[in-house]
Amino acid sequence: MKAKITLTLDDAVIEQAKIYAQEQGISLDEFIENCLKSLIDENNLTKTLEPEFD
Template identity: 60%
Template structure:
């Protein structure tokens, strides 16, 4: 649900923001909304970071995934292996 918000901002900032929004092919409201989402998401991530145990925090970043890794493809391989095992066990 969208709600109207009134802001008091310096006129030159508003003009620059309108120009930016137009260049991006978006409304100024959409730009402001996305900015607010981004900064509140950072806060949410910071809170979640605090909730991690020290062990999990220490493991973070220890595994480097290959650039061409396709998790969907890997998931399908695992499913196929399980399905084949299931079929072989029934025979």
């Protein structure tokens, strides 16, 4: 399942990430997803968030 997310990041970080992703031949979305997956794997983060109910 895919979900949309809004992030507020430094402009320079976004531009560098766009350049890197383009050089790798991947989308910015794919690059960010890969980074997050890598951090999760490296830190053995296997917990899941409990759903929030209003």
